Amino acid sequence: MPWGVSYFLMKNSEYAMHDRAKATRTTPEQAICGPDAALLASIAESAVARSIGNTPLHRLRRYERYLGLPETIELHLKAEWVNPGGSIKDRTALSIVRAAIKSGQLGPGRTLLDATSGNTGIAYAMLGAALSFPVTLVVPGSASEERKRTLAAYGARVIYSDPYEGSDGAIRLVREMTSVAGDDFFYADQYNNPANPAAHVATTGPEIWRQSDGRVTHLVAALGTTGTLMGTGAYLRQQGAVQLIGVQPAEAFHGIEGLKHLPTAIVPGIYDPSLPDRIMGIETEAAFEAARALARVEGFFAGSSTGANLAAAGELARELASAGQAARLVVIGCDGGARYLSTGLWELG
Amino acid sequence: MASESTVQVLIPTPLRRFTDGESRVEVSGATVGDALDALEARFPGIDERVRDDSGQIRRFVNLFVNGQNVRDRDGIATPLSPGDELGIIPAMAGGSAA
Ligand SMILES: Cc1ncc(COP(=O)(O)O)c(C=O)c1O
Numbered sequence: 357m358p359w360g361v362s363y364f365l366m367k368n369s370e371y372a373m374h375d376r377a378k379a380t381r382t383t384p385e386q387a388i389c390g391p392d393a394a395l396l397a398s399i400a401e402s403a404v405a406r407s408i409g410n411t412p413l414h415r416l417r418r419y420e421r422y423l424g425l426p427e428t429i430e431l432h433l434k435a436e437w438v439n440p441g442g443s444i445k446d447r448t449a450l451s452i453v454r455a456a457i458k459s460g461q462l463g464p465g466r467t468l469l470d471a472t473s474g475n476t477g478i479a480y481a482m483l484g485a486a487l488s489f490p491v492t493l494v495v496p497g498s499a500s501e502e503r504k505r506t507l508a509a510y511g512a513r514v515i516y517s518d519p520y521e522g523s524d525g526a527i528r529l530v531r532e533m534t535s536v537a538g539d540d541f542f543y544a545d546q547y548n549n550p551a552n553p554a555a556h557v558a559t560t561g562p563e564i565w566r567q568s569d570g571r572v573t574h575l576v577a578a579l580g581t582t583g584t585l586m587g588t589g590a591y592l593r594q595q596g597a598v599q600l601i602g603v604q605p606a607e608a609f610h611g612i613e614g615l616k617h618l619p620t621a622i623v624p625g626i627y628d629p630s631l632p633d634r635i636m637g638i639e640t641e642a643a644f645e646a647a648r649a650l651a652r653v654e655g656f657f658a659g660s661s662t663g664a665n666l667a668a669a670g671e672l673a674r675e676l677a678s679a680g681q682a683a684r685l686v687v688i689g690c691d692g693g694a695r696y697l698s699t700g701l702w703e704l705g
Numbered sequence: 706m707a708s709e710s711t712v713q714v715l716i717p718t719p720l721r722r723f724t725d726g727e728s729r730v731e732v733s734g735a736t737v738g739d740a741l742d743a744l745e746a747r748f749p750g751i752d753e754r755v756r757d758d759s760g761q762i763r764r765f766v767n768l769f770v771n772g773q774n775v776r777d778r779d780g781i782a783t784p785l786s787p788g789d790e791l792g793i794i795p796a797m798a799g800g801s802a803a
Contacts, residue, residue, distance in 0.1 A: 498767075498794045519794050520717045520728060608719035609754045611765020611796045620719060640765045699796045700764030 392463035395487060399454055404486040408446045409559045411435050413567035413686065414656070419666070420673075422653045428682035429673050432568060433666075434560070437658060437692030441479040444560070444690050448583055449479030451555030452544050453487070462542045467492050469534065470544040471517075471526035473580070473614050474503040475691055480544065481512035492541070494526045494533070500613075501698050524622045546581050548625035553587030560584065561591025564686050570596065573683045576669045578603040578661040579635075580614040582627040584688055589631050599633045603661075603668045606637035611644075611700065612660045614690065636668040643667055644701050647693065657693035660701050665690070709733045710785045712740055715792040723748040737768060738781035740791055755793060756781075765796045 399405050416431040425431070436444035456462035467490040468480055477493040484491035491512040495503070497519035507514050515533075517526040527547065534543045546552050564572055575592055577585040579602045589600040605612050608620040618627075618635075640660070647663030650656050669687045676683045696702060711733045716724050724730055732747065734740035738760075745752035755766050760781070762768060768775045769792035775783045785791070 498796070500796070520715055520792070522718055522795075524718065607754070608722070609717070609795055610719075611763075617719070620722075640763070644764060700766075703764055 390460050391458050392460070395457045395463060395489065396454075398487045399450075399457070402486045404440050404482060405450055407440045408450050409439070410563065411438050413564065416650075416654055418653050419650060422649065423670050423673060425673050426677050429677055430684045431666075431669055431673065432572075432684065432686050433656065433658075433662075433689045434564060434686060435656070435689050437689060441475070441482045442692055442695065443475040443479065444584060444688065445475040446479045446482070447555040447559055448546060448552050448581070449476055449483055449544075451558070452546065452549050452551045453480070453483050453489075455549075455551035455554075456542055456544065462489060465540075466542045467540060468544055469530060469541040470494070470546055471523065471530040472546065473523045473526070474499050474695075475614055476546050476581075477512070477514075478503065478506050478510070481507050481510035484512060485510045494530045496521070496523055496526050498522075500696060502695050506695075523616070527622060546583070547622070550626065552581055552583035553590065553626050556584055556587025557591045558587075561588045561595075564588065565592060565595050568684055568686060571684050572596075572598055572686045574599045574601055574669075574672065574685045575688075576601045576603060576665050576672070576685060577688045578612075578615050578665050578690060579618065579627075580616055580661075581624050582616075583624075584690075586626055586628060586631060588688075593631075600631060601668060601672065602632040602635045603664050604635060604637055605643075605664070606639045611640040612638070612664050613696070614661050615664065636671065638664040638667045646670065647701060651693065656689070658689050659691040659693055659696055661690045662688070663701075709735055709739075710787045710789065712785050712787070712789045712791050714740065714744060715790060717794055719795070720751055720754060720793065723751040734785055736781065736785060737770065737775055737783045737791060740785060741781065767794050767796050768792065769794065 412435045414433050414435055416433055420431050439446040462468060468484060469492045471494045473496060477495055480491050493507060493512055494515045494517050497516040517529045534541055575589055575598055577588060579585060585600060585602050592598040605615050605617045608617045643660050643664035646666040647658055647660055650658055650666060665687045669685050673685060711731060714730050714732055716728050721728060732740050732743040734743050741752050741755060757763050770783055771790055
């Protein structure tokens with residue numbers, strides 16, 4: 357598909373449509389009115405919303421043996437792909453949506469709008485369908501076919517941003533759209549919305565603490581918006597001396613879905629660089645390799661960012677082993693492998 | 706042997722540090738592989754991001770000639786015609802230079 361053409365056609369029609377509304381940009385403080393009681397009640401009743409979170413934490417005994425780790429080093433994987441939308445971003449989206457309904461920012465006449473490389477978009481689209489609010493997403497044109505079709509299945513409106521501009525291009529396009537048509541949209545802004553890390557303070561963190569019997573020593577979490585590490589990390593830090601490890605692509609040019617190379621990207625507003633103890637850079641090939649090994653050794657089919665987390669955890673585990681330390685590492689399993697079937701991750705051969 | 710064609714290469718943001726910030730550069734080559742060689746000669750470091758040590762296109766990289774993935778054609782041997790657009794895109798777009 358000639359992306360450039362569709363992108364510019366889209367740009368012109370969208371802009372013509374919204375040009376009339378010279379409204380100011382929606383800021384988090386600008387509520388339309390009080391909370392929409394019916395919408396709030398629909399969250400409580402929604403089977404989809406209620407099945408988000410409470411995911412299993414699996415000890416990876418076979419993968420530990422595959423890496424040749426001593427008994428004293430444990431790897432545990434948080435299986436986020438069992439969420440109804442298939443990824444950890446269901447938690448983020450639900451938290452953002454709930455907060456926006458409570459504050460009155462999301463209600464009648466407002467469409468949820470955000471830039472997303474895929475998983476958060478799928479979660480918003482799912483919640484929009486389950487709770488009856490419209491969703492418009494700006495997605496880089498390079499997103500995988502599976503993601504595009506999943507968004508369409510839930511009935512979301514999708515605008516593709518220039519694939520050569522990556523996820524930051526999607527962010528910039530959303531900012532332009534809100535600046536010309538602010539009042540039509542609730543800009544969810546997952547990169548700057550405190551409800552993103554708050555989701556993990558309230559759910560992911562406590563689940564991990566409970567499931568690891570309060571004995572987690574290290575948290576390994578990939579960095580996209582950084583919400584997972586910021587929220588889960590902040591909670592675990594309050595409970596005990598847990599080391600917080602952030603994982604990012606080693607290179608600016610990479611193929612690990614959902615992740616940001618922070619030195620060259622727009623740094624998310626929710627990111628606090630003083631929280632992580634360490635940031636590890638993982639090559640795309642190493643991330644793919646770990647995801648493939650996980651599938652073959654454990655039978656868990658996960659995506660490339662889970663692979664990046666596992667590759668980082670493996671490196672760390674070996675360091676700890678050679679230092680003779682005991683450890684219980686908790687690794688985030690961000691999403692499942694099926695979302696990448698058309699990509700190089702599972703290419704045969 | 707096919708003759709050289711002058712083509713436009715579309716550069717994604719994370720590779721623009723090699724092209725002095727240019728999003729579009731012109732090179733000549735008869736095939737995609739030739740164009741990548743010419744690109745490397747002008748902007749050293751770019752080719753190893755796109756191809757691995759054995760010269761294969763990295764798994765996570767997609768190359769498009771006029772919007773068509775070269776994996777569905779002849780890979781790096783895909784021929785180029787004058788005025789073609791050769792696009793380089795990481796299979797999944799993550800963060801990029803602001
Ligand atoms: C597949 C995948 N892994 C990891 C992440 C990173 O999570 P976070 O945004 O909480 O940093 C994302 C976020 O978009 C994602 O889609």
